[in-house]
Amino acid sequence: METTNVDYKAERAGYYKVLVGLLLLTAVTFIQPHMFMTDSNFMVQMFIGTVKAWMILIYYMHLKGEKLIGWSVLFSLLLVVFFYIMVIIDVNHFQFLDLSHITSEVTSSGAANASAAH
Amino acid sequence: MSKTYFDETHCAIGHPKSTFMQWMLTVDHKRIGLMYAAVMFTFFFVAVATALAMRFELFAPGAQFMDGDTFNQAFTLHGVIMIFLFIVPGIPAIFGNIVMPLMIGAKDVSFPRLNWFTFWLYIAGCIIAVSSLWVGEGFADTGWTFYAPYSLNTGTNVIMTLVAAFVLGMASILTGLNFLVTIHRLRAPGMGFFQMPLFVWGIYATAWIQLLATPVVGITLILAILEKYFGIGIFDPSKGGDPVLFEHLFWIYSHPAVYLMILPAFGIMSEIIPTFSRKEIFGYRTIALSSASIAGIGYLVWGHHLFTSGMSDMAKVIFSFLTFFVAIPTGIKFYDWVATMYGGKIVLSTPMLWALGTLITFAIGGLTGVTIAMVGVDIHLQDTYYSVAHFHYAMLGGVAFLLFAGMHYWFPLCFGKMYSEKHAKNAFYLQFIGFNMLWFPMFIAGYLGMPRRYFDYLPEFQIYHQVSFFGAVIFITGLVYMFVTFYKGIKNGEKTTPNPWNATTLEWHLPSAPPPLENHSKVPYVDFRPYEYKHGEPVVKFDYVTMKRID
């Protein structure tokens, strides 16, 4: 990043704008479970997270206009996504999952009590 | 006579007087590369000794001189050293350091001090790994795969081995990072990505794997350590944890890791074949791009190690399908290399012998890899000696053989001297024969149902193990022979010119052999392809003082 020609005021204003955006999104994070789309809570939360992450990457981390770095980031994210897809496909297609101990709901009689008391 | 990198060096801290300290603190990429070689070679002999001990034990059914536990520690030690201390850092740490910056006309890597630090991190990892032999309950007995829950239950010193693997992983990441930045930033002016020598492409593809795959195994090992200490439950079935998840996470790294090993080795092949065919390489671009695509596709196929793990059948089919697509770019490379030989003038010097020998052994290693990529067949062959033979053909007959090829090829560059061609060739023949005798019978034994990691076996398999034993003896004799030849070469080999092979790439256009401290006297301008030959002579010639082209 060049140090010449820094438009201090404009960049500072940019920082504040992004901050406001992020704060707003955080607020949405908080009210969403009580207000809207409550049945897909997890998805919405992750979506908001992604938007926030994108803003941080682009503005705070100056990814805008960075070709090489941008593609590298994208590539590694795509890899992670592929790992998720395959691993989750695998476990959810495991034929004998319902019979298996690791998915049984209750670990012991004690746990049954504990969750009953919940 | 001008000074070489043996005579002077830059240091990480201060300017020590003693030669010893100058080596310890050096930031010069060539010295660091040599030190890696020396250390690896030392540990390597530990692993070879364990391998020989295992072969002794397997000479006949029944316990010879080891019990089950000792044998289990032996193959773990062998696997861990071979993989984490030797072959994963292997070619990148040695030749990536020594020749890659020379090949792109750089003065050093991008972060020379980080390079120095990485070397010592590597040493720390080695020390932790090896010292766990004597600390606590002895070396881990988990196999190099550390499968949970076995690694969580066993009483041996798994934690130290895990920590060592983690530290070595860090070193590997930092090496990759350093090389990536170097290749992106420090190429000589005019050298685009498609003017880079193919070894640099191999290192580049490998560096991406080191960078992006290693952290996954790093965190997996940390999770295993936390599991052992705090019982977080992730891999513990009695708390709902799933052992299969560990296998996924482990192989997400460890499969790409096998391509991390082989890609720079392929790079060496791509250097040697055109040089000794006196001819420009066939299909430069496809070879370069296939390195990249092997690295890319390599991330997608880890599941082929889980064909019998209790993974869902759906995932088995998908992973089997994807696995075949790594074989295709590899095949393309093979055809390109052979096509390079067409119409050339083939000089069978020792490096070329090793390269051609490897074409044979790795073809066997790779094609048997394709066999076990067939899911129905792998259900029979998984965890038998068939897969052991496959990966020794791939790692020893592929990576280590090409490392040897590279050692012969760049020997004059590193030391300015030449080994005895006659002895080097004899050593090659011994090893080539010994190797095939050692591992080929194991394909048959594995197919007939000889499981791996057995210290005692059913009498039917004895004949295969015995042939294999004699193969090992021949092989290791050849190995020792080779190292003696090298040693003699270093001590009192003939002096050589900077370009004894008539090679074309930039590392041969140096003012002296061994190279001076800051490499090329001036950075050249690159407006040529890496392997240009005309009538068997390199096209590009330099004035080694001004580094201007004079052809």
Add this chain to the structure above:
Amino acid sequence: MANMLNGFEGARAATFAADVEQAIVINFWISIVLFISVIGPMVYFAWKYRENNVKDEEISDVTHHTTLEIVWTVIPTALMMVLFWFGYTSMSALRTMPDADTAITVQVEGSKWKWRYEYPANKDGFVHKLGGAYTKPIQDENGKIIEKGTMDKSALYVPANTNIILEMTAPLDDVIHAWFVPAFRMKEDVVPGRITKQWFNAEVGEYEVECAEYCGTDHSYMYSRVVVLPKAEYDAWFESNEDTPKGNYLKSGDAILQQHGCKSCHAIGTDKVLVGPTLNTRVLTKEQVLDVINNGQDKLGYAMGAMPGGNDLEAMGFDMTTAEEVAAYVAGGMKGEQPASFATCSSCHGEDGAGLYGTSPSLVSYDVDLLRNVLKNGKEGMMGKMPAFPYVSEEEISAIAEHLKK
């Protein structure tokens, strides 16, 4: 037992073995073709263009040939897809479970280092439980094998030409194993916490089972066998309450210890410490006793409850400074003068350390109560962790106790 891998050669032992074999053969020929397509030209070029056969001016400078490049991309790709297809179909044959109604479902448990099989109840409601550990080969001093290893009668007995489904798992505190029959070309891991299944349909014969997933000390001895019987013979046995179609198991204490795999961890008759202590007589070491005095012991499940350790013990009047002395006394087999603070111990373990009527453990012998509790609850101590063996029956426990007394 002339040939341990009985039945392998035929390659038709199980119905789907032929599919796998076919896939292997196809792969073999395709591999040969591909190998020759690379190595053939290589050898030829190395010979034809050898150094002194080529003049410098004759060296060609081809670097591209589009048609060739397409050919050597497309044809191998097609061949790879052929291989994938046969890999896939042979896997489908192996992995498509038959209809459970027409098949026999056997529960398989793999644990360190034995295989156990549990059948569905027969007409009388009797449940056959088979399997056990492999008897290791015996070597003389020179390492020569004088007696081959054997499964004896412990095996999986199934009828011929019938679909058998195996429902497999491992105990939660155990590790992964794999049930592998080379002759059938089948294997699948046995994973603690998961249920995995495989099936087969085989012809009469005996076939070796091997553990193919590394599992520790005796991984190399975790064999079992599948004995496929003519249907009538199987049915006759299944409806009976005979132990196995080959007769009943020996009920001697030694045989029981062998069958349940106790001997892979415990030496009996020698002082060698394998994984757990030797089971000659119960001689605790000083370290073991000290460990219990300091940390207590609450895994055994005696009626009296957990044994207090450290501070709790002191609160009962035990003098911690004499711990060493007491430990030495117990380790020495309770001979010589009794340390004064052993009084605290004897309030639970009895004057002579022989335990109190099954409510607290004996310190000197493997009585039935100690055995029962250890087998039921497992035992975790300073030597390590012994898994529980809940399926060892009451008679068997008595027989073991009887045997250990000798």
Add this chain to the structure above:
Amino acid sequence: MGHEYVPEIATDRDGNEYEVQGWQGDFYGGKLGFWLFMLTEVMMFGAMFLALTYYFSLHTADFVNASASLNRYLGGFNTVILLVSALTMGLGLLKMRVGDIKGAKLMIWATIILAIVFLGVKAVEWTAEYNHGVFLGLDALQSGNAHSKPFGEILFFGLYFTMTGLHGFHIIIGIGLMLWLLKRINANKVNQGHHILHFNIALYWDLVHLIWVFVFPYFYMIGAGDVTGGAH
């Protein structure tokens, strides 16, 4: 280092001159290197989120239950703290780039203080959980005893302590790095013309924030709302 470094010149056959990029004083190289390092962090946390998602897909209800018992307000407070600290960090870098060394230092101090507040809140949370009997090694997270929680909850809390712990560890390292940065600034090793260190530490801090952006909703928010009883 690198102040007096004069780049080398390479000359082609026609005598045209090209500046050679050396490893010394390579701002972009430093930045690229650091980004690559951060990618390794992404992969590392990616793998942990993978384990988390794995068990979430198996034990969705348990996860939601367990999440509901976390203190969302403290978590939310920490989110805001990190948000503001990312701002102060950014402003600090901006000031450095225009040569306002004093302002930059002030901003770095502000970031450090916010980071410490974050850790403080974390400590309060963990103590509360400990007192509730939910902590690594306590009975509730062991199997087979009277207090055992269901599998999903054991796994949720196991990963919760691991991941927030690792994140906290990153914050601690960040504080160390910032203190070191201040030292370098005072020694005039980092200044307007040579601020790659400041730049990279700012990037690091953003990464720490970025990870929290996912850690927070994944642990604290999936159990929010009317699906379950809400916070305790």
